[in-house]
Amino acid sequence: xxxxxxxxHFRKSLGKNQIPFAEELGVSQSAYKNYEREATDLxxxxxxxxxxxxxxxxxxxxxxxSGMTSKLSDDIIERAVTVTREFxxxxxxxxxxxxxxxxxxxLIRKMSETGEISQDEYEEIIRLAI
Numbered sequence: 001x002x003x004x005x006x007x008x009h010f011r012k013s014l015g016k017n018q019i020p021f022a023e024e025l026g027v028s029q030s031a032y033k034n035y036e037r038e039a040t041d042l043x044x045x046x047x048x049x050x051x052x053x054x055x056x057x058x059x060x061x062x063x064x065x066s067g068m069t070s071k072l073s074d075d076i077i078e079r080a081v082t083v084t085r086e087f088x089x090x091x092x093x094x095x096x097x098x099x100x101x102x103x104x105x106x107l108i109r110k111m112s113e114t115g116e117i118s119q120d121e122y123e124e125i126i127r128l129a130i
Contacts, residue, residue, distance in 0.1 A: 001064050004038040010056060010068060011036075025049060067112030080107035083122045093130055103129045 001009070011021050022032035025046060034040040051058045059066045084104050088095060103126055110125070111117055117125075 002038060003042055003062060004036050006061055006064060006068075007042065007050075008036050010050070010054075010061070013068065014054075067109060069112060076108055076111045080104045080111060083107065083119075084126060087123060087126045088130075095130060099129070 011018070014021070016024075018032055018036070019029045022029045025032065026049075027046065031040065035042045035046070047058065047061060050056045050061065055069050057066050057069055060068050081104055084100060084107065087093075088100065106129065107117075107122065107125060
């Protein structure tokens with residue numbers, strides 16, 4: 001995924017359209033549209049503003065590594081732990097804590113990159129890991 005595609009993904013994850021988001025960032029709508037279309041490179045000053053003002057991970061924005069935000073929300077962590085524990089308990093699995101921790105870590109990474117995932121996706125990920 002390119003910087004431009006990650007920029008689109010981030011904007012959409014905020015539930016914003018291009019014009020209001022461009023205004024929030026202090027750039028024209030046409031300039032912002034060009035960043036998302038890869039017609040113009042994203043200026044480093046705007047990348048810094050995005051990371052600072054929206055807690056966006058610079059490593060994710062620029063390189064596509066790590067989670068989208070630099071801090072994990074408590075909700076993401078709680079959801080990953082709860083879903084994993086419930087699935088293991090309900091299905092009577094006996095797995096070592098280290099393996100459970102790896103599943104939780106993977107779910108947290110996936111949710112921080114893509115946002116909320118469905119119950120079916122959780123279960124499929126956990127089933128494959130076990």
